Amino acid sequence: MTPVDRESAYKTFQECVAEVLDVEQERVVPEALWDKDLGADSLAVIEITLALNEAFSVKLPDFEPEDARTVGDAFELVATTLDV
Numbered sequence: 293m294t295p296v297d298r299e300s301a302y303k304t305f306q307e308c309v310a311e312v313l314d315v316e317q318e319r320v321v322p323e324a325l326w327d328k329d330l331g332a333d334s335l336a337v338i339e340i341t342l343a344l345n346e347a348f349s350v351k352l353p354d355f356e357p358e359d360a361r362t363v364g365d366a367f368e369l370v371a372t373t374l375d376v
Contacts, residue, residue, distance in 0.1 A: 296348070298376040305367050308343040312336060322364030330363070344370060 296304075310317040313330050326332040332340070341352055352373055360366040 296374060296376060298371060301348075301371060301374055301376050302367060304347050305344065305370055308347050309340055309363065312340045312343050320363055322362060322367065324363045325361060326363070326366075340366075348374060350374065 306317050306320045309315075309320045309330075313320075313332055313336055315330055319330060324330055326337065344350075345352055348370070350373055352370060355369055360369055
């Protein structure tokens with residue numbers, strides 16, 4: 293895996309989420325709620341996880357939706373996995 297800094301990791305994360313959900317990247321902000329703000333359902337969350345696994349060449353740990361209510365919560369899980 294290529295080393296990545298936190299800022300570039302967030303940019304890649306933001307791009308993946310925006311592409312899967314078909315929303316503008318500007319809407320993918322840390323305080324955004326998956327369901328209310330971005331319209332993500334449980335299937336979309338699985339698709340996002342798969343896209344992130346591929347983009348970062350990692351296997352993200354399984355997590356409960358309530359552990360990542362916001363985009364920022366989910367990014368922290370990714371950042372922890374990437375150690376950034």
